[in-house]
Amino acid sequence: MAVALAAGGCSSSDSSTPDAAPTTGGSRAGAAPAVASKVTLGQVAGTIRGSYRKVFVSDHRKHVLSQVGHAVDTWIDGGFVGVDYPTRSFAKAFVAFTDPAAHDAEHQQKLMTNWPLGQRIDGVEVKRRTVTVDVLAPRGRPAGATARVDLVFDTTGDTTKRVSVRGRLFLVPAAPGKWRIFGYDVSKGAK
Amino acid sequence: MNRSTRRHILRAARLAMLGLVLAVVTLTLPDSAPKSTEIALVKVHQADAATLDPNVISILAVGSDARPGENFIHTRGDALQLVTINTETHAASIIGVPRDSWVDIPGHGHDKINASLYYGGPDLLGQTVGNLIGVHPKYVFVTRFQWFSAMVRSIGGIDIHNPYAFSDDPLKRVGFKAGRIHLNGYDAMAYSRIRHSLPRGDFDRSAHQETVLKGIQSKVHANADKPGFIERGVLTAMSHMYTNLPPTELFRLAQVMAQVDPHKVRSCVVQGGIGTSSGGASIVLPYVAQARDMGNQIRKDGTLSHCG
Numbered sequence: 001m002a003v004a005l006a007a008g009g010c011s012s013s014d015s016s017t018p019d020a021a022p023t024t025g026g027s028r029a030g031a032a033p034a035v036a037s038k039v040t041l042g043q044v045a046g047t048i049r050g051s052y053r054k055v056f057v058s059d060h061r062k063h064v065l066s067q068v069g070h071a072v073d074t075w076i077d078g079g080f081v082g083v084d085y086p087t088r089s090f091a092k093a094f095v096a097f098t099d100p101a102a103h104d105a106e107h108q109q110k111l112m113t114n115w116p117l118g119q120r121i122d123g124v125e126v127k128r129r130t131v132t133v134d135v136l137a138p139r140g141r142p143a144g145a146t147a148r149v150d151l152v153f154d155t156t157g158d159t160t161k162r163v164s165v166r167g168r169l170f171l172v173p174a175a176p177g178k179w180r181i182f183g184y185d186v187s188k189g190a191k
Numbered sequence: 192m193n194r195s196t197r198r199h200i201l202r203a204a205r206l207a208m209l210g211l212v213l214a215v216v217t218l219t220l221p222d223s224a225p226k227s228t229e230i231a232l233v234k235v236h237q238a239d240a241a242t243l244d245p246n247v248i249s250i251l252a253v254g255s256d257a258r259p260g261e262n263f264i265h266t267r268g269d270a271l272q273l274v275t276i277n278t279e280t281h282a283a284s285i286i287g288v289p290r291d292s293w294v295d296i297p298g299h300g301h302d303k304i305n306a307s308l309y310y311g312g313p314d315l316l317g318q319t320v321g322n323l324i325g326v327h328p329k330y331v332f333v334t335r336f337q338w339f340s341a342m343v344r345s346i347g348g349i350d351i352h353n354p355y356a357f358s359d360d361p362l363k364r365v366g367f368k369a370g371r372i373h374l375n376g377y378d379a380m381a382y383s384r385i386r387h388s389l390p391r392g393d394f395d396r397s398a399h400q401e402t403v404l405k406g407i408q409s410k411v412h413a414n415a416d417k418p419g420f421i422e423r424g425v426l427t428a429m430s431h432m433y434t435n436l437p438p439t440e441l442f443r444l445a446q447v448m449a450q451v452d453p454h455k456v457r458s459c460v461v462q463g464g465i466g467t468s469s470g471g472a473s474i475v476l477p478y479v480a481q482a483r484d485m486g487n488q489i490r491k492d493g494t495l496s497h498c499g
Contacts, residue, residue, distance in 0.1 A: 043419025045426040136422040144442030
């Protein structure tokens with residue numbers, strides 16, 4: 001399959017770190033907000049022609065990364081590392097989700113937030129926090145994105161665990177300047 | 192390590208459609224030029240939308256037997272499969288309709304069901320199949336068999352379980368062995384089209400088409416987490432597709448399809464008696480009650496518990 005994908009000929013791979021940030025940081029009660037994710041561009045489909053690539057790079061690349069990164073970060077911060085612990089509430093975790101997506105994510109709090117661990121800790125220390133964005137951009141114009149998330153953090157307090165959250169978030173552009181998360185495929189583990 | 196995994200795609204995606212057949216859409220093919228229109232995705236009038244579970248989307252997948260130069264959305268549909276997906280549970284169902292089913296085609300009287308594509312294009316075909324099953328598809332997806340072969344080839348073929356050995360001359364003289372077998376692009380096409388050598392003819396062929404669709408979906412599902420896989424597939428499909436849907440919706444659809452759990456896909460074929468039309472053609476007299484029972488099942492949550 002990898003060969004077939006490579007033969008597709010209508011994608012390009014690029015990387016950048018417009019929102020590059022340290023990959024360590026954390027949240028404790030009363031502490032400063034957690035740092036943003038390191039966001040990089042992954043595969044882009046739709047920019048094989050030079051003119052399309054130019055449109056994407058000059059008009060959209062920076063915005064896509066920052067806007068998708070922002071949407072994903074609202075989830076990472078609100079659900080895991082930007083929360084005042086101890087807490088059992090993760091009310092801001094799904095503000096960038098579409099309504100149906102938020103509804104379903106709220107029913108999967110154990111997966112999509114740091115619940116129930118959040119009640120027994122006083123903070124987290126981020127070890128890795130990266131987001132890689134694959135973009136569907138016909139003729140250079142973004143129409144959809146997959147954000148591949150890799151988050152690792154340690155909890156502090158009564159319960160110390162290393163938590164890893166990995167998976168994909170699916171996004172589409174919504175209002176100007178905003179992307180919304182309409183689906184996800186996420187796994188979470190703690191040890 | 193305690194791990195839990197959930198795959199999830201949302202009801203928002205009910206805008207989306209395709210389904211298992213969207214496997215066709217999400218696969219990558221060489222982006223060669225010139226690009227011809229090989230697939231069509233058409234949104235059709237849906238009279239019973241309000242009665243369907245909002246998490247359920249139905250798509251009629253049609254394999255066209257159009258020859259080169261023919262308008263493939265106005266020929267006879269050779270494969271008719273109603274695919275229904277529950278976007279919340281990631282379950283799906285496939286209902287096969289024998290192409291020779293003798294039904295009333297609105298505005299055209301009784302004829303083989305696949306003639307409705309010739310008479311009125313995807314809209315009329317969707318309406319006709321919907322009248323038989325009792326659930327009208329929201330979308331009709333039509334593809335040429337040649338594209339179908341190329342698509343399967345592009346993903347390295349598929350693996351299926353073949354319940355019994357059979358062969359066909361001229362499509363597959365060496366035949367297909369029973370058991371777990373690998374189908375390349377041509378094989379998948381042949382497996383889907385062979386009829387004369389099958390014990391139950393059109394019914395078995397329809398079941399074979401469902402088997403191939405499930406094989407394709409399973410392959411897509413297995414590759415969906417590869418970086419850029421869905422994005423590239425959608426883009427390639429767009430370059431060969433006639434549709435009035437924006438790329439954003441196509442992207443959602445592709446993700447919906449890719450998230451279907453292959454273990455949650457069940458298929459049935461509408462059965463019927465064999466007859467002869469007034470013109471002397473061999474026809475299938477579909478068991479309408481059985482078709483409607485299937486429709487009632489999928490109307491609830493998109494799944495089939497039994498074939499009846």
